């Protein structure tokens with residue numbers, strides 16, 4: 009096969025015979041074969057004078073399109089023209105028989121049947137079992153030729169694999185998928201070659217086996233009866249035969265693509281509706297894309313891009329149409345006048361496709377670059393690389409010589425400019441970085457400020473403060489529970505009646521005594537602990553914002569009424585060691601001055617009563633404490649007072665335990681305790697407090713509220729007590745009442761203790777160490 013032959017598209021036209029239906033309808037023939045390479049479309053009929061008028065009337069009757077025929081008696085030449093009497097074998101011989109050699113040489117070949125619906129494409133490509141078409145005949149010939157070649161060249165291996173697919177409504181279906189219709193298969197363009205993922209590949213050993221699969225595939229193919237064709241193929245069927253020759257390291261591959269296109273149809277000329285109409289639209293769309301590709305390929309002036317991507321059909325046929333293979337187009341036409349336009353279009357298409365020549369030459373040359381040549385190319389490239397590497401080494405060695413002379417002169421200024429530019433770039437980069445850092449710094453500054461502001465808004469050390477407060481509360485509640493537990497124990501253990509039994513009375517008295525001593529000790533310890541905790545909280549609070557502190561924890565606020573009323577419940581239990589009892593009178597007076605210091609009303613009003621009003625002198629002295637840091641420590645004086653109170657408490661507790669010890673020692677000498685002795689003790693205790701009170705009164709005569717009598721003086725209207733002062737008075741009264749109650753309770757406890765002592769004396773026992 010010469011290069012010239014292989015470079016052109018072979019176009020043949022096959023005119024099918026009139027169908028029985030068309031004959032019945034007395035369809036006129038619009039196309040006639042002149043010889044084996046020429047045809048005439050819409051031939052001028054030689055009419056004799058007698059029949060002229062009759063035939064003219066018959067021709068025009070009911071056939072309005074005939075008046076507007078654009079061309080009459082047009083002659084077309086093709087590579088081959090087959091009339092209605094042509095056989096399948098003749099068509100095969102004139103079309104694909106030659107391609108067998110082409111394929112065996114390693115060239116690709118494509119044969120496609122084009123034409124309107126019902127024009128005879130499927131008949132030409134597939135045929136019938138009795139009279140098979142081009143595909144069967146081509147494949148059979150290929151197998152026969154392969155067998156011949158196997159005999160002649162024993163060292164060469166041959167392999168044939170086939171694919172069969174259809175493009176229906178722009179979907180790719182596998183027609184060799186074991187009798188099941190596959191899903192739409194994805195198609196990819198890899199390095200210019202079309203790859204359809206998931207497409208079945210069969211390897212037939214004989215032409216008969218291949219025909220079995222072909223038949224199965226045709227059964228899967230989408231076919232529907234239309235007005236033009238009772239078994240119209242509604243899809244483009246693509247049958248691909250891959251032929252591989254393996255001769256040692258050389259592998260030659262070729263591909264024969266046989267395509268039975270779906271028939272084009274004019275929507276206006278068919279009564280198809282719904283799905284059929286949509287199918288027709290898709291068929292026409294893909295055929296139009298194919299026509300455009302053929303036009304572009306045939307146009308010698310067209311140098312630009314050829315758009316194969318308009319439809320899947322053109323993408324599949326890309327390497328079959330693009331000139332890298334031998335292409336044969338079989339244009340099938342119907343001779344019937346009914347499809348006049350379709351036939352004319354098909355003929356025009358075929359005529360146009362004939363022109364695809366010049367572009368083929370180059371592409372056919374490309375086809376020669378098959379796999380076997382790659383090794384040669386690679387070897388050549390390796391030699392070239394080695395040569396270039398040697399050149400580079402030589403240039404490196406002779407580097408300094410290049411810098412001398414004209415080259416150096418030319419390079420120097422460029423080098424200078426380059427260096428300048430480089431330094432400029434570095435500078436600019438530096439500036440840019442500095443700007444960036446500055447920007448970042450601003451952001452950080454802003455963030456720091458925001459965080460600082462947020463922290464300021466919170467109470468400083470609030471977390472620690474809250475932690476301590478929580479732990480303080482927990483401890484307090486634990487201590488409260490313990491105290492309550494012990495009180496209940498004591499209550500339970502105190503005998504309600506006089507023991508009738510001597511031994512039981514002795515034991516009970518002993519137990520009670522021990523418990524009372526323990527209780528006293530424990531109370532003292534607990535009290536001390538409480539004070540320590542309170543001190544800790546006050547210390548923490550002292551270095552924070554005092555105004556934001558809770559009242560119980562804030563020394564300046566707790567000064568307001570650090571009496572029984574403001575004390576928490578657990579401290580009220582302790583009031584048998586009444587807090588005021590342990591606070592030195594001087595400190596207590598200062599504490600109470602704190603009440604008036606915080607009251608702004610007090611500053612304005614003159615003192616009407618020593619019970620409700622404080623002297624202006626003491627108020628003014630405490631005014632300074634807010635601003636003066638030295639005096640600020642005065643605000644913490646309650647802490648010191650509490651310390652002293654704690655000392656007092658422990659001292660008192662020691663005193664009590666010493667007394668009880670003394671009494672127990674006395675009890676060994678005295679047989680029976682006289683009731684007057686207990687009364688004396690109570691009196692003695694009572695007389696101790698007034699002594700202290702007297703002392704307090706002496707030191708701060710105006711501030712000891714409890715010990716001063718009420719002075720009923722007329723109060724001017726503007727100086728009458730306000731709601732605040734009333735409230736304070738009420739609080740004080742309540743505190744007084746509670747204190748009295750506590751004193752009574754204390755008295756009761758003491759009496760009970762004395763009673764126990766008496767019992768102990770009545771029933772002597774050995775005191776445990």
Ligand SMILES: Nc1ncnc2c1ncn2[C@@H]1O[C@H](COP(=O)(O)OP(=O)(O)OP(=O)(O)O)[C@@H](O)[C@H]1O
Nearest residue numbers: 024025125126127128129130131237240241270271
């Ligand atoms: N050369 C021929 N000799 C005898 N009968 C033919 C020939 N060509 C076509 N026919 C008959 O014409 C009818 C339509 O042919 P065919 O199905 O091949 O058309 P088609 O172009 O494939 O149509 P479609 O595109 O709708 O599938 C069939 O019955 C077929 O047997």
